Every structure is written in C-alpha cells, then in structure tokens.
Amino acid sequence: MDITKAIIPAAGLGTRFLPYTKAIPKEMLPLLNKPAIQYIIEECLASNVKDFFLITSRNKQAIANHLDSDPGLEHSLQEHGKLDLLSSISRIVRAAQFTYIRQSETLGLGHAIWLARHSIGKEYFSVLLPDDIISGKMAGLAQLMRIAQQEKASVVAVQEVPHDLVSNYGVISIKKQITPNLFQVGHLVEKPDPKNTPSNLAIIGRYVLSHKIFQALDEISGYATNELQLTDGITQMMKHNEKVFAYKIQGVRYDIGNPIGWLKASIGLALQNTEYGPHIKKYLDELNTPQSFLYDNNKNITHYE
Ligand code: UTP
Numbered sequence: 001m002d003i004t005k006a007i008i009p010a011a012g013l014g015t016r017f018l019p020y021t022k023a024i025p026k027e028m029l030p031l032l033n034k035p036a037i038q039y040i041i042e043e044c045l046a047s048n049v050k051d052f053f054l055i056t057s058r059n060k061q062a063i064a065n066h067l068d069s070d071p072g073l074e075h076s077l078q079e080h081g082k083l084d085l086l087s088s089i090s091r092i093v094r095a096a097q098f099t100y101i102r103q104s105e106t107l108g109l110g111h112a113i114w115l116a117r118h119s120i121g122k123e124y125f126s127v128l129l130p131d132d133i134i135s136g137k138m139a140g141l142a143q144l145m146r147i148a149q150q151e152k153a154s155v156v157a158v159q160e161v162p163h164d165l166v167s168n169y170g171v172i173s174i175k176k177q178i179t180p181n182l183f184q185v186g187h188l189v190e191k192p193d194p195k196n197t198p199s200n201l202a203i204i205g206r207y208v209l210s211h212k213i214f215q216a217l218d219e220i221s222g223y224a225t226n227e228l229q230l231t232d233g234i235t236q237m238m239k240h241n242e243k244v245f246a247y248k249i250q251g252v253r254y255d256i257g258n259p260i261g262w263l264k265a266s267i268g269l270a271l272q273n274t275e276y277g278p279h280i281k282k283y284l285d286e287l288n289t290p291q292s293f294l295y296d297n298n299k300n301i302t303h304y305e
Contacts, residue, residue: 011103108227129205136251157206173198
C-alpha cells in the first residue's frame with residue numbers, strides 16, 4: 001500500500017487564538033525559528049509523503065508564500081554564502097508539491113477533507129491537522145503508515161487524555177486490543193460527556209484513511225447539522241466494512257491551537273534543541289529561584305530615602 005498524499009485542513013477560524021488569528025493564520029505561529037506549518041510538512045517528508053493538498057480560506061496567503069520559492073531571497077543568500085539559511089528556506093519547497101483548495105465557508109473538518117476528493121484516487125491517504133505538533137524519535141505520520149500497511153486498513157492516532165477532558169475530543173471505543181498500543185476501533189464518539197465516554201483514548205490530528213471516506217461523507221452530508229464532522233464520516237465508512245484501527249502514537253504531542261499549548265510547545269521544543277536548549281534551561285532555572293523577580297516584585301527597585 002503506497003501512501004503518497006497528505007491533506008492538511010487549515011481553513012478554520014482559529015477563534016481560540018484571537019486576536020492573533022484575525023489577519024495571520026495560526027499555521028504561521030512561530031515555534032523557535034520555523035512556522036508551525038513547516039513542522040507538519042517536515043513530518044510528512046520524513047514519512048516519504050510529498051504531495052500536499054492544503055485546504056485554506058481567506059487571510060491564509062502567508063502559508064502559500066512560505067511554501068513557495070523566493071528567487072530574490074535565494075539569490076541574495078547564495079551571493080552572501082549563507083548556504084545553511086538558503087537550504088533552510090528552499091529544501092521543503094524543492095522536495096514537495098503543493099496544491100491549494102479553498103473552503104469558502106467553515107462547514108467543518110469533514111467538509112474540508114471532502115473538498116479534496118477529486119485529488120485523491122482509489123488509494124489510502126493521510127490527513128494532518130496543523131494544530132497538533134508531534135515530537136518523537138519516529139515521525140508521527142510514519143508510525144501510522146506502518147500500521148495502515150500492516151493492517152491494510154484506516155488508522156487514527158490516539159493518546160490518553162485526562163478523563164475530564166474527553167469532551168474536547170473525538171474518542172474511540174475499543175473493539176479489540178491487539179498490542180499495548182494498537183486497538184481495533186468499535187465506534188467513535190465526538191466530544192462525549194465524561195460520564196458516558198467509551199474510553200479515555202482521544203483522537204489526535206493524524207489519520208490514514210481509505211478513499212471510501214469521501215463516499216461516506218457524501219452519504220451523511222444531508223443529515224449534518226452545522227458542521228460536517230470527520231468522526232461521523234469515519235463511523236459511516238465503518239458501516240461499509242472498512243476496518244479502522246487506533247494507534248497510540250509514540251512521542252510528545254503539543255496542541256498549539258490555543259496560547260497555553262503554543263507556549264508549552266515553544267518551551268518543550270526549545271529544551272530539546274541543542275542550540276536553544278541550554279539558554280532556556282538556564283532561564284527556567286533562574287525563574288524558579290527565590291531571587292527571581294517572580295517571587296520579589298521589588299527586587300530591582302532601589303530606594304534612596
Ligand atoms: P478546529 O475545530 O480546531 O477549529 O479545527 P479552528 O478554527 O482551527 O480553531 P478554533 O476552534 O476556532 O480555535 C480542526 C482543524 O480543522 C480545520 C482547522 O483549520 C483545523 O486544522 N477546519 C475546521 C477546516 O479546515 N475547516 C473547517 O470548516 C473547520
């Protein structure tokens with residue numbers, strides 16, 4: 001089973017990150033010196049997926065500009081011998097192929113994926129939500145692809161979340177546990193009440209899906225109130241005998257769709273980085289001492305009387 005295509009839905013309004021997201025896409029939030037979208041593209045390239053379909057909307061032009069070549073800048077970096085910087089801006093542009101599809105109304109994640117139906121053949125493909133940044137030894141998407149190829153079926157990424165937070169996620173019910181990290185899915189529930197949740201295994205933003213999802217989304221689109229949910233589409237696809245597995249993805253996952261999650265990601269990624277890590281570690285240690293200004297608001301005030 002070859003999986004060569006990725007759909008990246010990025011047409012959401014980003015209300016949890018307003019006012020920042022009024023004019024700037026949250027996919028362009030910086031994480032150290034790279035925008036979030038670049039981490040997603042690099043995860044795909046590390047998984048040998050090079051054909052991208054980005055679902056975008058108004059005010060998202062910065063994403064396309066970032067993923068395009070810039071001959072003037074590249075020429076200047078070349079002339080000044082700044083070859084490391086040159087490679088940092090041109091590598092992904094050369095390695096990948098980007099197609100943009102506009103979603104003119106935010107009709108839901110399921111609708112965003114459905115818009116790419118003509119770009120995907122009768123094949124399995126991947127979906128990556130750019131809010132979720134996964135940092136680990138093996139690329140998050142590559143982990144899912146391995147399972148999809150082994151089981152010849154669709155796979156969703158899951159992680160355990162605290163019981164009281166299940167209502168923020170789509171959650172799986174376990175039909176069968178196959179290994180400590182791999183489950184066959186019974187059914188999916190979108191944002192369950194913690195009192196009735198089938199598990200604490202929440203779906204996070206990585207999927208490998210069969211093309212059958214498009215027909216399933218078509219079938220339920222007439223019944224959708226407000227937004228067309230991807231989880232409802234997957235449930236419908238399962239009714240047509242497509243098996244779905246859930247894999248507990250190995251690595252740290254950051255949800256950068258809100259300011260606290262983004263700050264945690266910035267600090268977490270900085271601590272793992274050989275260049276930035278020692279500086280941030282020292283700074284965090286300093287903050288954590290009784291001498292820190294956090295504990296003594298008057299520390300830097302000189303009294304002359
Ligand atoms: P979210 O539910 O997190 O919505 O979408 P959002 O707009 O990104 O953020 P908030 O909740 O308003 O703060 C999950 C993913 O689905 C995409 C989003 O861009 C995000 O990657 N999406 C959602 C679409 O592309 N189109 C939609 O109509 C809805």
